[in-house]
Amino acid sequence: MIRMGILQVLKTQLLCHLIICYVFLVSGLIINLLQLCTLPLWPINKQLARKINCRLGYSISSQLVALLEWWSGTECTLYTAPESYKLYGKENAIVVLNHNFEIDFMTGWTFCERFGVLGSSKVLAKKELSFVPVIGWMWYFLEIVFCKRKWEEDRKTVVQSLRNLRDYPENFWFLLHCEGTRFTEKKHKISMEVAEKKGLPKLKYHLLPRTKGFCVTVQNLRGTATAVYDSTLNFRNNEMPTLLGVLNGKKYHADLYVRRIPLDTIPEDESECAAWLHKLYQEKDEFQEHYRQTGRFPGPITSPPHRPWALLNWLFWVCLLVYPLCMLLLQLLLSGSTFTVVCTSAFCLAGDQLGARACQLASAG
Numbered sequence: 001m002i003r004m005g006i007l008q009v010l011k012t013q014l015l016c017h018l019i020i021c022y023v024f025l026v027s028g029l030i031i032n033l034l035q036l037c038t039l040p041l042w043p044i045n046k047q048l049a050r051k052i053n054c055r056l057g058y059s060i061s062s063q064l065v066a067l068l069e070w071w072s073g074t075e076c077t078l079y080t081a082p083e084s085y086k087l088y089g090k091e092n093a094i095v096v097l098n099h100n101f102e103i104d105f106m107t108g109w110t111f112c113e114r115f116g117v118l119g120s121s122k123v124l125a126k127k128e129l130s131f132v133p134v135i136g137w138m139w140y141f142l143e144i145v146f147c148k149r150k151w152e153e154d155r156k157t158v159v160q161s162l163r164n165l166r167d168y169p170e171n172f173w174f175l176l177h178c179e180g181t182r183f184t185e186k187k188h189k190i191s192m193e194v195a196e197k198k199g200l201p202k203l204k205y206h207l208l209p210r211t212k213g214f215c216v217t218v219q220n221l222r223g224t225a226t227a228v229y230d231s232t233l234n235f236r237n238n239e240m241p242t243l244l245g246v247l248n249g250k251k252y253h254a255d256l257y258v259r260r261i262p263l264d265t266i267p268e269d270e271s272e273c274a275a276w277l278h279k280l281y282q283e284k285d286e287f288q289e290h291y292r293q294t295g296r297f298p299g300p301i302t303s304p305p306h307r308p309w310a311l312l313n314w315l316f317w318v319c320l321l322v323y324p325l326c327m328l329l330l331q332l333l334l335s336g337s338t339f340t341v342v343c344t345s346a347f348c349l350a351g352d353q354l355g356a357r358a359c360q361l362a363s364a365g
Contacts, residue, residue, distance in 0.1 A: 011071065011249025019322060020071075020247065024063055027317040028134030031056050035141040047169045053141045054170050058119030060138050062310035063317070065113045068106045070311045073251040074241075076110055078304055079297040084260035089115030092172055092225040094217055094263070097233065098206055098284060099177040102242045104233055107254050108175050111231070114304035120170035124158075124177075124213055143168075149180075151212055158213070162220035174217060174225065178209035178277065200278055205288040209281050211274035218266055218273060225263055230280060232257045232287045232297065257287055257297035 010016055035056050041049040068074050078085075097108050112118040120142075127146045129136045139146075145161040147154040165172070181187060183206065191207040200208065218228075235241055236253040245252070267273045291297055 008249055017247055019318075019325075020067065022325060023314075023317050023321050024060075025134060026321050027063070028060050028138070031060050032134060032137040035138065038141070047167075050143075050169055054119040057138050057142045058309075059313055059317075060134060061109055061118055061121075062113065062313050064106055065110050065118065066310040066314040068103065068110055068246055069113075069306060070314070072246045072249050074110075074246070074254060075251070076107065076114075076254045076256060076303070078111075078302050079255065079257040079299045080259065080302065082300060082302075084258070085302060087227070087260065088229075088258075089117055089171065091227060092168075092221070093174070093227045093229050093260075094214075094221060094225050095173045095175045095229045095231055096214070096280070097175060097177055097231050098183075098288075099179045099181065100183040100205070101233065101235065101240065102182070103246060103252075104177075104182075106246070107233055107256065108231070110254075111256060111258075111304075112173055112175075113307060113310055116307070117171055117173050118310075120168070120172040122165065122172055122174045124174075124217070147213070155212075155216065158216055159220055162217060165221065166224045168224075173229070174221065176214060176217065178211075178214050178281070179207040180210045180213075181207070183207055201282055203281060203285045205285050206281050209277050211277050214277050215270045215273040218263065219268070219270075222263060222268070227263055228261045228266065230259045230261060230284065232284050232291075234288065234291050234297075236295070255291070255297060257291075257299065259299075 035053055038049045038052055038056075041052070080088075095108070095111075097104060101107075109118055109121065112121045122142070122144055123139070124145050124147060125139060127148045130140050130144075130146050143161065143164060145158055147158055165174075187207055188203075192202050195202050195208050233254060233256050236255060239252055241250075241252045267276055287297060
């Protein structure tokens with residue numbers, strides 16, 4: 001108990017946070033450079049280049065999964081049908097996630113990691129994120145679909161990006177936050193005013209879904225993806241988890257309800273597909289209400305086993321990068337220069353803020 005208490009105190013220390021952000025940023029930039037080196041391979045062997053980038057991308061995103069699973073010890077319980085569970089990770093799928101929490105993107109990635117598709121997972125992200133070092137650059141090489149949120153300009157680009165995935169060599173999940181932005185009371189009020197004007201049923205726990213991105217994704221991945229995974233996330237004890245909480249080693253318990261819907265049951269017509277999505281979100285609202293009333297989602301419970309690779313990858317980068325950092329800091333301290341020490345401290349703090357900001361941008365994307 002004493003050891004656990006000491007470890008928990010260590011997790012809240014700024015020095016540990018600085019080391020975590022340093023490892024993430026430096027390893028990420030190294031991996032971005034390695035990804036850049038795959039460019040000459042694309043015209044020669046495109047599929048090989050894609051497979052290499054999946055592994056390189058995994059080495060970045062799995063660090064955030066390791067932070068959630070192994071550093072904070074967050075647990076994830078999955079509610080799903082046994083016949084659907086057998087197919088997870090063995091098919092291409094579109095994953096529709098609610099967007100209520102600061103760390104829901106990390107939970108989504110954990111879901112991907114448990115079923116072996118983290119390195120090849122895709123998202124629909126803001127164009128600005130493609131310019132962000134580490135995560136944004138990683139996504140560029142993973143052929144993530146970027147958009148400017150101006151549909152007239154985006155449609156052609158999004159369609160082409162989705163069609164490029166038709167011959168992707170790895171099983172992938174395409175993660176979609178159809179609400180477009182994270183739930184807040186202010187945004188919810190505005191969203192429900194729009195719903196009232198359009199004559200749509202009001203939602204209690206979600207924003208009105210944006211249908212165009214979903215419909216285009218379904219249209220262009222039909223025949224490539226075989227199912228939609230309707231995924232509804234909540235956390236026990238009404239907790240609102242944060243990135244800072246995870247960084248401080250706070251343990252949360254996520255409950256994720258997933259139901260598999262065959263893609264060929266979704267209407268092909270755009271207006272009918274939009275109506276189908278609105279109905280889906282009404283059902284998601286009912287699932288959230290059930291959770292609030294009972295403390296659980298409907299259906300059987302399972303806990304997908306942890307895979308060790310995220311932790312091993314994280315430990316590899318820690319061992320590789322922390323030793324030279326310690327030697328550098330020791331030399332700076334021994335130099336006796338106050339100016340050098342102050343500048344180094346400021347640089348470390350700036351790196352910590354940059355790492356946190358990169359994660360926040362990813363969660364908002």
